[in-house]
Structures are given as structure tokens and as C-alpha cells.
Amino acid sequence: MSFEDFEGEVIIDYDSNTFTVERDGKVKGYDIDDNSEWLNRIIDSNEIDVVEYEEEYEVYSQEY
Amino acid sequence: MITNYEIEGTMATNRFLTSNRHKAFELRKKLEVQSNDTSRHWMVGKAILDRVVIEIDTHDKENLRTIWAFYSKLYHNSFGIIKTMHGYHLVQKHQVSKELLQYSRCLVLCPFLSINQLPEYESMIEQFFNTLKEERENKEFTQKELQERSKEIPKRLKDANLDYSKGTIDVLHALIGIQKKKYVLRISKKTKDDKMELIQ
Numbered sequence: 327m328s329f330e331d332f333e334g335e336v337i338i339d340y341d342s343n344t345f346t347v348e349r350d351g352k353v354k355g356y357d358i359d360d361n362s363e364w365l366n367r368i369i370d371s372n373e374i375d376v377v378e379y380e381e382e383y384e385v386y387s388q389e390y
Numbered sequence: 391m392i393t394n395y396e397i398e399g400t401m402a403t404n405r406f407l408t409s410n411r412h413k414a415f416e417l418r419k420k421l422e423v424q425s426n427d428t429s430r431h432w433m434v435g436k437a438i439l440d441r442v443v444i445e446i447d448t449h450d451k452e453n454l455r456t457i458w459a460f461y462s463k464l465y466h467n468s469f470g471i472i473k474t475m476h477g478y479h480l481v482q483k484h485q486v487s488k489e490l491l492q493y494s495r496c497l498v499l500c501p502f503l504s505i506n507q508l509p510e511y512e513s514m515i516e517q518f519f520n521t522l523k524e525e526r527e528n529k530e531f532t533q534k535e536l537q538e539r540s541k542e543i544p545k546r547l548k549d550a551n552l553d554y555s556k557g558t559i560d561v562l563h564a565l566i567g568i569q570k571k572k573y574v575l576r577i578s579k580k581t582k583d584d585k586m587e588l589i590q
Binding site: 338340358362365366369381382383384385386387 | 404405406407408409410411412413414416417418421431432433434435436437439572574577
């Protein structure tokens with residue numbers, strides 16, 4: 327899938343680990359893990375609004 | 391936005407904070423690959439900011455029943471139960487008002503604490519963390535020493551008259567919840583077969 331090859335809103339559903347994109351006039355769903363590189367480019371792009379949950383996550387290692 | 395920050399005093403020195411779950415998992419993958427230390431395992435946790443979470447590190451059902459009944463009555467707020475690989479997460483079913491959140495977190499360790507005693511109790515907790523922090527600043531700990539030290543913290547907390555919790559709970563989890571004013575629930579798998587199961 328090419329980076330430019332979509333239009334409209336990208337909706338990420340972390341509960342089902344999928345995201346939907348509007349392409350060719352239809353809304354299509356994709357697996358997040360299978361398309362992580364592509365999705366990261368969308369998220370990193372300032373030009374595109376990505377719908378995210380307003381939540382807080384931590385990445386951490388155990389060290390006491 | 392991913393932010394790296396250090397927890398004051400004692401705990402994990404590397405934590406990255408983001409509001410994006412996908413990015414959190416991507417970062418974890420990168421850190422696992424980059425890390426030369428194979429014993430270091432990176433995890434993704436979700437912050438719980440609006441209610442109390444109690445962690446139990448054993449599957450002892452009698453212990454679970456005791457804790458669930460005691461704290462449900464104490465808070466007048468029932469707890470959902472999530473079974474994990476090594477124990478349970480008890481998560482309050484209803485949100486707690488902002489004004490009472492920190493008091494509620496402290497009640498896990500000190501169930502008879504009155505609201506008037508909260509400032510004094512928080513100050514004692516802060517002092518406890520400062521002591522741990524000073525120890526870390528004055529000595530370079532090995533991984534093994536750090537693990538040993540973490541096992542001693544619950545006893546030290548009791549000796550300092552800060553822990554009167556019911557049953558066998560993860561006291562460190564409760565302590566860090568007070569310090570950070572939030573709980574972090576691990577949502578990444580430790581192993582391929584690891585699964586979390588909502589049982590109530």
C-alpha cells in the first residue's frame with residue numbers, strides 16, 4: 327500500500343488492533359501489525375489528523 | 391509525543407510516555423531489539439488515572455476473596471477482577487472523584503487513614519522515597535542487588551508504619567501508585583501464551 331494511496335479519515339481501533347482508511351470511495355480495514363510501517367508514517371505526518379484515544383501509555387522495563 | 395522520564399527515587403530509570411498505544415508497542419519492539427541486556431524485558435502499560443487498582447501476585451483464591459471483600463466494603467465501590475499470568479488485578483468499577491483520588495490510593499496501604507491525616511501520610515511516603523533515592527545515588531547497584539533490594543521494600547514499609555494493607559497484595563504497586571498518582575497496568579504479553587482474562 328502506498329503512503330499517498332488513501333483519502334479521508336484514518337481511524338485507529340486499538341481494541342481490535344485494526345485501522346480503517348477510505349480508499350477508492352470505500353472504507354477498508356487493515357491490521358495494525360501488518361501495516362505498522364505505513365501507519366507510523368501517517369502518524370508521524372503533521373499534515374494528517376489521526377483519530378487517537380486520549381489515553382496514556384508507558385513503555386518501561388522493570389528495575390527496582 | 392513520546393517522553394522519556396525518570397521516576398524519582400527508586401524505580402525503573404527508563405520509562406517512555408505516550409498517548410498513542412500503537413506507538414508504545416512500536417517503541418517496545420525497537421527497545422527490545424536495541425537492548426544489549428537480554429535480561430531486560432520491555433513492557434507496555436496503560437495508565438489508570440481515575441480509580442484504584444490493587445495488584446495481587448498470587449493465584450491464592452482465599453487471599454483474593456479476602457482482599458476483594460474487604461476493599462469493596464471499604465470503598466463502597468466494587469472491584470472488577472482480571473486474572474493475569476501470576477495473579478490478579480483488582481480494578482474499581484466506578485470512577486473516584488478527583489478530590490478523593492489520592493486519599494483512595496493511600497487507603498490501600500492504610501485502610502484506617504482519615505482524610506485529615508492524608509497530608510502527614512503523604513509526607514511520610516515522600517520521605518520514604520527520598521531515603522530510597524539517596525541510597526541509589528550513593529551506591530551503584532548490580533541487577534541482582536536491585537532485585538534483592540526490591541524484595542526488602544515491603545518489610546521496610548511495614549517497619550516505617552506505612553503499610554497496614556489487608557491480605558497479600560503487591561505493596562510496591564500500591565506504593566508507586568501513591569507516588570505517581572496513577573497506576574500502570576501491563577497490557578503487553580510477557581510470553582506468547584500470556585493472556586489477561588476478565589473473570590468478574
